[in-house]
Amino acid sequence: MGKTKHTGPIKLPGRPDPKLWVSKVPFGLGKIKPKHIRDTFKVAWDNRDNLPYAYRILTQGVCDGCALGVSGLYDRTLAGPHVCTTRLNVLRLNTMPAIKPDILHADIEELRKLDSTQLRKLGRLPYPLVRKKGDRAFRRASWDEALERIAAKIRGIDPKQLAFYLTARGITNESYYAAAKAARYIGTNNIDNASRICHSPSKTALKRSLGIGASSCNYKDWIGTDVLVFWGSVASNNQPVSTKYMYAAKRKGTKIIVINPYREPGMEGYWIPSIPESALFGTQLADDFYQVNIGGDIAFMHGIMKAWFDMEEERPGSAIDHAFVREHVTGYEELKNHVRLQEWEELERSSGLSRERMKEFAGLLARSRSGVFVWSMGLTQHRFGTDNISQVANLALLRGFIGREHCGVMPIRGHSGVQGSGEMGADPFSLPGGEFTEGDIERLEQLWGFDLPRWQGDIVGVSLENAMLPEEHERKLKVFYTSGGNFLETMPDPDFVRGCLENVDVRIHQDIVLNTSTLADAREEVWVLPAMTRYEQPGGGTSTSTERMVYFSPEIEGPRIAEARPEWAIYGDLAARVKPENAAAVRFRDAAAIREEIAKAAPNYEGIQHLCKRGDVFQWGGAWLCEGGVCPTPDGKGRLLPIELPERRKPEGRFYATTRRGKQFNSMVYGEIDPFNGAGRYDVLIPAEDARDLGIGDGDAVVAYNRHGIFHGRAKFEPLARGNIGLYWPESNALFPKGVYEPFAGIPEYNSYVVVEKAETFHALKDSRYVEKRVAELELETPE
Secondary structure, eight states: OOOOOOOOOBOOOSSOOGGGOSOSSGGGTTSOOOOHHHHHHHHHHHTGGGHHHHHHHHHHSBOSSSTTOOBTTBOSSBSSOOOOHHHHHHHHHHHOOBOOHHHHTSOHHHHTTSOHHHHHTTOBOOSOEEEETTOSSOEEOOHHHHHHHHHHHHHTSOGGGEEEEEOOSSOOHHHHHHHHHHHHHHTOOOEEEGGGGTTHHHHHHHHHHHSOSSOSSOGGGGTTOSEEEEESOOHHHHSTTHHHHHHHHHHTTOEEEEEOSBOOHHHHEEOOTTSHHHHHHOEEOOSEEEOOOTTOHHHHHHHHHHHHHHHHHHSTTSSSOHHHHHHHEEOHHHHHHHHHTSOHHHHHHHHSSOHHHHHHHHHHHHHOSOEEEEEOHHHHSSTTHHHHHHHHHHHHHHHTOSSSTTOEEEEOOSSTTTHHHHHTTOBTTEETTEESSHHHHHHHHHHHSSOOOOSOOOOHHHHHHGGGSOTTOTTOOOEEEEESOOTTTTSSOHHHHHHHHHTSSEEEEEESSOOGGGGSOOSSEEEEEEBOOTTTSTTOEEEEOTTOEEEEEOOOOSOOOTTOBOHHHHHHHHHHHHSGGGGGGTOOSSHHHHHHHHHHHOGGGTTGGGOOSTTOEEETTOSSTTGGGOOSSTTSOEEOOOOOOOOOOOOTTOEEEEEEOOSEETTEEOOSBOTTTOOBTTEEEEOHHHHHHTTOOTTOEEEEEOSSOEEEEEEEEOOBOTTEEEEETTTTGGGSOTTOBOTTTOOBOOOEEEEEEEHHHHHHTOSHHHHHHHHHHGGGSOOO
16 A cells, blocks of 8 residues: 555646647537536426525535545545536436325336336335235335334345345445445345446456555546556546546646547547536547457457567567566566467457557557556456456556556546445455455454354345245345345346346335336335435445545435435344344444444544544545555565457357447436437447448448347447447347356456347348347357
8 A cells, every 4th residue: 555645636727728629619519519508407407496405415415426536516636616417417316305105106017117217207215115916006114114024034034045235326335334244244245236247357357466456546647647548438428527637637748548449429529518618619538549349458458568578579678667577566477478479360350450550559658657547347347357457457567557656557436336335345255344254254253243154145146146046045035135226227138137036035125216126026025215315314424436535425404305214224223123132233323433333344444433524535545556566465566467368259240249328327317319429329339331231321220139139229320440339238238148247256248249230131031940040140159
């Protein structure tokens, strides 16, 4: 861990720089771009019944959107106010009144006619609800009835038949910690969180390569680094405030490189609303795009390293930081030998890029004295996600881009709650302050005062699949307790997931709104428990940003949902009812008491107990993890790892398919049209050359299909690497395989090979022989 402290926000330049402008036409008139002013007025209108409270949330609370860590309107990176449409869209979740009783208790089939966006707009959950199998509507229940019935069911099953899941929906560190403790007290290690389907490979890879489980640097390191690389990350869409950091970096001379199959329009140019110059004329963000194949990143990075080793043959020291490698790195010769065995032809085929382009990027990195590598779902949501991230770590270690200013590796988080989830122990492989080792178990047993289960818990995908096990199986999922989340809209193969959810005896949805999964049947009962938002929780709460800043978000004065409870209190109450003999061990008197205990359970979080008022913040680990090149590994060194090329046998005539986010926050969709490219939710983004080869025109009805499912949409010509298509998530989830998980981190596979045909061709030939033949050919797909 580092000793250097974060030095706080810096100012933006005062003078404009026309060289960075996208267009001289004010406000990007006539261009496809987000309409920030219009959207802001819409948000104000949507919150018109609660504007004073909405204003207090924005100006006093810590953002419950992405993990940039904006507290009020300010952060630790740049001086001046920050607000984005993502945060504004989420705002209504906090200010809505309760759902009207006549709607809430309507026939379940009437509610099922609504999608999750429509259900969300109905309002907040007002009180506990229950619906038994066969009931036509939800019935109101008391908290005592709900928790006693749930506790009784849990007492009657094996703890291995119980699973907890916590999404990142504004959940605080206090709630994650209370849930992790309650689950272990009850006797189960089946507890998981939203990082399982986003950044779990990042933590796993960084642990094995560098000994760390979080970003090694700060957003501030973007500003002034020689090169800032975004790998499979569309920060302008998912973390809009980060475009201000990019703007500041550009003004300091930083080169911004985007590696993505799609030439993302939002990374090419963006109109940053809180910077007058940019709001008027836009800002050119990316200096170059490397349009790698979907899943071709490992090959691309091998190409970079191969070019470096060739450069070293000609002139030692021209590409590798030998002093850093010699003192702080292991595995150099093994990696070098492995990379040099790679053939350029295979690297070109796999990556989709020419060796000249790979050498060009290798040269840029070799000439850079500093660099920051940022990545997101484009690298992690693969069956080889952990290897993707270890390859990034390999590049950073070879160049010495670790442990100093303007250098580092950063898995940029898409939600303010998710970084703290594993650090608080809401994870089958982690405990608060450590991993799931015997030493960590004994340490927590001494602090908590009860025995912890020793068996390995399941990731959430496997827990759901366990619902389909035989009745007598010891891991047959019988009780599933989920705080937020909607697996019908986040997991591959939604039909299979529905079957799993409906095959659970008792399902508990602890949430603030309804979603489509809440309405699915269960074998016995579905319980719905109303939770407080982070702004309502007595005593406030904390969240951890991407850069490891732990922010205090205070309780904010405003209207309340009468029977909603703090999430941490619900977990403690339930656990105490399951095992009342030691109830004091899991019940907390208030949020401050939880923070006191977190400081003891998680050494990195020493200082959290002092956070108690608006604006309080500290950063665990210092400004840079691995400061000075010293890693928290047994030998203090980073590990270079020889990574194998993944098998990617794409049959002729198939496309690599992956997912994209539009106007949405995680799975919550806020608009049918993507503001960056004008695409609809059912558009198939396809390279024009590939489409024309198939006789497909722009706007034609098409079908994308494989042995997993079928997707009907319309072709939209977009600048993707040839042989690749983009589809919107979660609408396209039926095309991705169920039960395929990355072996190290357990993230589901969100990529697949598909056939794309004109809809008229598909339907004209859709007799059984044709379909069976075409699907049989798809057995050549990636091994699963």
